[in-house]
Amino acid sequence: MLTNDQFIQICNFTQRYLEETAARSEQEWLKSFPRAAEHRWQHTLNVLHNAETILAGEGAPEDVKEIVRVAVILHDISMFVCDHEIHGRVSAEIAEKYLLEEGYPKEFVAKVARAVAEHGTDLGPLSPEEQGKLFSWEGKVVLEADILDKLGASTITDTLLSLGKKDQLGFECRRELANGRAMQRAAFFKDYIWTETGRRLAAQRFGFFLKFLDQLEQEVIDNSMPS
Ligand SMILES: [Fe+2]
Ligand SMILES: [Fe+2]
Known part of the structure; x- marks a missing residue:
């Protein structure tokens, strides 16, 4: 079970990562957006709040809640280190590496990484119904919570x-x-x-x-x- 301290540690890691990567990023759009890292963190907290409302409303079990909450925190962590088109996959890679290094179980890490990667899927080629069949339940909640923002x-x-x-x-x-x-x-x-x-x-x-x-x-x- 994920403790509150562990969750806060993941939050601190993500917030710091966003701040550090935004500060040294060469991306052109960041020059006119000096508070981009704070903005991204605010968005992340909004998404967490949305996800928690969905999890409670759907009566999700505790293990699923943990996967979704951790995936939400990490979902946009790569925002300042890669192109937007691939940020879901890159965020998943960063999440996977960090969580494994911290000693989280492989199965948990794999589910978090899958949900993070799924949120970055290029939507459009498939209808919502068809797309939904390909996603994990956790990935759908992360994406919904993101879209709600x-x-x-x-x-x-x-x-x-x-x-x-x-x-x-x-x-x-x-x-x-x-x-x-x-x-x-x-x-x-x-x-x-x-x-x-x-x-x-x-x-x-x-x-x-x-x-x-x-x-x-x-x-x-x-x-x-x-x-
Ligand atoms: Fe995203
Ligand atoms: Fe997002």
Whole structure:
């Protein structure tokens, strides 16, 4: 059984790894994103919270909870050391090496690594139903919990924060929220959710996103002169 101290140790390892790799990364996008490591850690904690809600809602057994919680903490650890397309696999490799060195059982480590790798799968070629058949249950929960952080108030906040840096006005924010990357991602990913609890949360969060946009449209004028 994983103790609380062990879990915190894994959290500390991951947080430190993100900080150190972001600080020495050569990736261009990081130059305009000095708090990227803190941002990634905040996202990781959000995903953990989502995963814990799903695990509780689905009545997952203790051993499964441990695999999912550890996989969630490590799922984006490679964010600053590789291209995004392969970050699931690279995170899984880092997770596997670290957990084996720390003496965790092979079977546990293999399940964590599988779930971490699965979250980085290129979604799209397969339907949610077909894709779901290929994933472990733990991998599905990690991915759902990750996607839930792209659907609701948190994604609106992140989008507005990044638009604020570009000195955008209210109507430009509304346009970006309605048609930009955040909406495209949310609309695409919201169906890659398999558990009952995850689906309920996804519907609530995406519903909030749409409601927020609707409200913004009622309040923010998109013309430069009264018509
Ligand atoms: Fe990821
Ligand atoms: Fe993530």
